[in-house]
Amino acid sequence: MVARAVQQRITSKGADKCRRKFLKFFPKGFRDETYIAWERGYKWRAHERWNELLGRSTFQHLLRDGEFVEIGSRAMKSLSGTNLLFSFESMALRDAVRATPGAKMFAEGLYEFLYGRASLPRRFDEWCGVVASLPKKQSRVFTHPVVTVFGFLSQPETHIFFKPTVTRTAALRYGFELGYLSRPSWETYSGLLDFASVISHDLRDLRPRDMIDIQSFIWVNGSAEYD
Numbered sequence: 001m002v003a004r005a006v007q008q009r010i011t012s013k014g015a016d017k018c019r020r021k022f023l024k025f026f027p028k029g030f031r032d033e034t035y036i037a038w039e040r041g042y043k044w045r046a047h048e049r050w051n052e053l054l055g056r057s058t059f060q061h062l063l064r065d066g067e068f069v070e071i072g073s074r075a076m077k078s079l080s081g082t083n084l085l086f087s088f089e090s091m092a093l094r095d096a097v098r099a100t101p102g103a104k105m106f107a108e109g110l111y112e113f114l115y116g117r118a119s120l121p122r123r124f125d126e127w128c129g130v131v132a133s134l135p136k137k138q139s140r141v142f143t144h145p146v147v148t149v150f151g152f153l154s155q156p157e158t159h160i161f162f163k164p165t166v167t168r169t170a171a172l173r174y175g176f177e178l179g180y181l182s183r184p185s186w187e188t189y190s191g192l193l194d195f196a197s198v199i200s201h202d203l204r205d206l207r208p209r210d211m212i213d214i215q216s217f218i219w220v221n222g223s224a225e226y227d
Contacts, residue, residue, distance in 0.1 A: 013175045014173045014174045014175040015174055015175065015202050017173070018170070018173055018174050018217075018221045019202070019203065021220065021221055021226070022217055022220050022221065025220060025226060026220075029203075029206040029207075030206055030207065030208055030209065030213045030216075031207075035216070039216040039219065039220070040212055040213065040216060042081055042082055043082065043084075043156075043212045043215075043216070044156075044212060045081065046078060046079065046081065046082050046084075046153050047153050047154075047156055047212070049077070049078050049080070049081075050078040050150075050153040050154055053074040053075075053077055053078055054071065054074050054075060054078065054154070056114075056115060059071065059111055059114075060111070062074075062107075063107055063108065063111055068097075068100055068103035068104040068106070068107045068108075069097070069098070069099070069100060069103045071097075071103065071106070071107040071110075072096075072097025072098070072102075072103040072106055072107060073097070075097070075106075075110070075150060076090070076093065076094055076097070078150075078153055079149070079153075084145065084149050084152075084161060085145050085146065085149060086145070088139040089139070089141070089143055089145055089146050091139060092136060092137070092138070092139035092140060092141040092146075093134075093141050093146055095135070095136070095137050096134040096135050096136060096141050097134075099135075101135065102134050102135040105130055105133060105134060106130065106131075106134060108130075109126070109127055109129075109130030109131070110127065110130075110150055112126065112127070113126070113127035113130075113151065114150075114151065114154055114155065120186075121186040121190065124185075124186045124189055125185060125186045127147065128142075128147055128184045128185055128186075131146060131147050131184070132184075142184065143184070144162040144163070144164050144184050144188075145161065145162060145163055147162075147184040147189075148160065148161050148162040148184075148189070149161055152211060152212075152215070156210040156211045156212045157210045157211065158211070159211060160192060160193065160196050160211040160214060160215050161211075161215050162189065162192055163219070163222075164180065164182075165222075166218065166219055166222035166223045167192065167195075167218055167222055168180055168222070169221075169222035169223075170218045170219075170221040170222030171195055171218075171222075173221055173222070174195075174198075174199075174221065176194075176195050176198060178191050178192065178195060179191040195218075196211060196214045196215075196218075199214050199217055199218070200214055203217065
């Protein structure tokens with residue numbers, strides 16, 4: 001992965017253009033007041049809300065007490081005030097964790113993904129398997145945003161949120177070969193982490209704090225909101 005990332009730094013021809021676009025909207029970079037208001041602020045507040053509702057010790061206690069539905073409810077509450085998931089994804093996930101069978105799968109699987117002892121690739125793929133197996137009514141719940149949103153909220157220093165269309169557009173403009181597969185898996189997610197690493201390196205003078213800043217940079221360069 002390191003070799004791939006280095007190669008991308010050498011061959012990426014769109015990096016300067018993407019940087020200029022970001023700074024056009026936010027001249028002070030990741031410390032720009034407008035950037036905080038438009039992009040970082042609500043994502044950081046969601047992270048803080050996650051820590052209040054489902055910090056590791058709280059999550060552990062609820063899990064030990066068998067409060068699976070409560071865990072699912074708190075996870076959904078952590079998303080309030082954000083537009084990270086599409087409405088159909090939020091509704092499908094809420095339905096999936098409303099009753100004990102789905103909530104138990106979700107709670108145990110999410111805790112293992114976030115805090116388990118296995119390697120990250122194994123934990124991520126196992127978490128994908130859990131999400132794919134959740135009960136579903138009308139809309140599917142197994143999407144890249146659903147699979148990545150809680151890692152992003154819980155551990156923004158490690159995990160990044162994945163909106164496929166926007167991210168693929170940004171990667172194309174940046175000159176990074178993302179290697180996208182429609183079915184969520186470590187193979188695709190690891191490519192996204194490589195992309196994040198390249199961006200972090202290229203923007204090191206702007207001092208990105210975490211994956212919230214990196215994901216926001218990707219959003220600015222891939223979303224029609226900023227065209």
